Amino acid sequence: MLARTALRTSLRAPARAFSSSSARQTKVAVLGAGGGIGQPLSLLLKLDPHVTELSLYDIRGAPGVAADVSHVDTDSKVKGFAADQLDAALEGVEVVVIPAGVPRKPGMTRDDLFNTNASIVRDLAAAVARVAPNAHLAIISNPVNSTVPIVAQTLAKAGVFDPRRLFGITMLDVVRSARFLSEITNADPKETTVTVVGGHSGATIVPLLSQSPFGKNITGEAYNQLIHRIQFGGDEVVKAKDGAGSATLSMAYAGARFTNALLRGLAGEKGVVIPTYVRSPLFEDQGVEYFSSNVELGPNGVEQILPLGPLSAAEEKLLAACLPDLKKNIEKGKAFVA
Ligand code: NAD
Numbered sequence: 001m002l003a004r005t006a007l008r009t010s011l012r013a014p015a016r017a018f019s020s021s022s023a024r025q026t027k028v029a030v031l032g033a034g035g036g037i038g039q040p041l042s043l044l045l046k047l048d049p050h051v052t053e054l055s056l057y058d059i060r061g062a063p064g065v066a067a068d069v070s071h072v073d074t075d076s077k078v079k080g081f082a083a084d085q086l087d088a089a090l091e092g093v094e095v096v097v098i099p100a101g102v103p104r105k106p107g108m109t110r111d112d113l114f115n116t117n118a119s120i121v122r123d124l125a126a127a128v129a130r131v132a133p134n135a136h137l138a139i140i141s142n143p144v145n146s147t148v149p150i151v152a153q154t155l156a157k158a159g160v161f162d163p164r165r166l167f168g169i170t171m172l173d174v175v176r177s178a179r180f181l182s183e184i185t186n187a188d189p190k191e192t193t194v195t196v197v198g199g200h201s202g203a204t205i206v207p208l209l210s211q212s213p214f215g216k217n218i219t220g221e222a223y224n225q226l227i228h229r230i231q232f233g234g235d236e237v238v239k240a241k242d243g244a245g246s247a248t249l250s251m252a253y254a255g256a257r258f259t260n261a262l263l264r265g266l267a268g269e270k271g272v273v274i275p276t277y278v279r280s281p282l283f284e285d286q287g288v289e290y291f292s293s294n295v296e297l298g299p300n301g302v303e304q305i306l307p308l309g310p311l312s313a314a315e316e317k318l319l320a321a322c323l324p325d326l327k328k329n330i331e332k333g334k335a336f337v338a
C-alpha cells in the first residue's frame with residue numbers, strides 16, 4: 001500500500017466543464033471524431049475557450065463533422081481530415097484525445113474489445129509519436145485499463161514516452177458516481193462528488209464513498225447497490241441501447257470536462273485536480289503500474305499523483321479485488337506491444 005498514507009491527501013472536487021481562467025489556447029485533435037463519442041465531444045470542445053484549433057480525424061466522416069461544428073460561433077478554427085490525412089491532422093497539436101475504436105454490444109466485456117481496439121490505438125499512438133511527440137494524449141478507447149499501457153509502450157518504443165503526458169479518461173465513473181449518489185441523497189450532484197480510483201471496468205472501478213460527506217453514511221444493501229451501479233453503469237447504457245453501442249453523450253461530456261481540466265493545467269492554473277488513469281507509483285510495489293487516482297495537473301501534464309487517503313474496510317476489500325484484475329489488464333496491454 002505504498003504511498004497511500006505517506007503522501008498528502010486531497011479531496012478537492014474535480015473542475016467543472018468549460019471554465020476558463022487563462023488566455024492561453026491550444027490546438028486539440030480528436031482521433032475518432034466521426035463516432036458516437038467523437039461527434040458530441042468535438043462540439044463540446046468547440047465550446048471550450050481554451051481551444052484555439054480543433055483537428056478532427058476519423059477513417060470516415062470527419063470532414064463532414066468538422067464542416068458542421070465549424071459553424072458554431074466560438075473563437076476557434078475547425079478542420080476535418082480524411083482517412084489518409086492522419087499526419088496532417090496531428091501537425092502542431094498539443095493535446096490528442098482518442099475515442100477511436102469499437103464499442104460494446106450487450107453480453108460483451110470491455111476486454112472483448114481488445115482484439116479490435118488494441119491495434120487501432122497502437123497505430124494512432126505511433127503516428128502521434130512521429131508527428132507530435134510532445135503532445136499530451138488522453139485515451140477514451142476501451143479497454144482503457146489496457147489501451148493506456150499499449151499507448152505507453154508504443155511511445156516508449158519510439159523513444160518519446162513521458163508518463164506526465166499520458167492519461168486514461170476515467171471521468172465517466174466520477175460523473176456517474178456524483179449523479180447516482182445525488183439521486184439517493186436528494187442533493188445537488190455538485191455536492192456529491194466522489195473520488196473514484198483504480199481502473200475503468202467492473203471490479204477495477206473503486207469509488208471512495210467514505211470520503212464524501214454524502215456517501216459516508218450509506219451502508220448495507222444501499223451501499224452494495226450503489227457500488228454495483230457505479231461499477232456496472234456502462235452496462236446499463238449498453239443494455240438500453242440494445243446493440244447500438246455504449247455511452248456516447250455522457251462520455252463526451254466527461255471527456256470534455258477532463259480535457260478542459262488538462263488545458264487549464266497546461267495553461268498554468270493552480271490546483272487543478274481530477275481523477276485519471278496514469279503511470280503511477282501508488283501500487284507499483286504490487287506490480288500495478290497504471291492506476292487512476294486524483295492527479296494534480298499543471299504545465300507539464302501530471303504534476304503530482306495524490307494518495308488515496310483513508311479507506312473504509314469495505315473500500316479496502318474493493319481495492320483488494322481491483323488490483324489483480326487491473327494487473328492482468330495492464331500486462332495484456334504491455335504484452336501486445338512487446
Ligand atoms: P463508435 O463506433 O460510434 O465510434 C468510433 C469511431 O472510431 C468511428 O467513427 C470509427 O470510424 C473510428 N475509428 C475506427 N478506427 C479508427 C482509426 N484507426 N482511426 C481513427 N478513427 C477510427 O464508438 P463510440 O461509441 O464513439 O466508442 C468509441 C470507444 O470509446 C469504444 O472503444 C468505447 O468502448 C469507448 N468508450 C470509453 C469510455 C470511457 O469511459 N473511457 C466510455 C464510453 C465509450
Ligand code: LMR
Nearest residue numbers: 104110142234235246247
Ligand atoms: C462506459 O463505462 O460507459 C464505457 O466504458 C463504455 C462501455 O463499454 O460500457
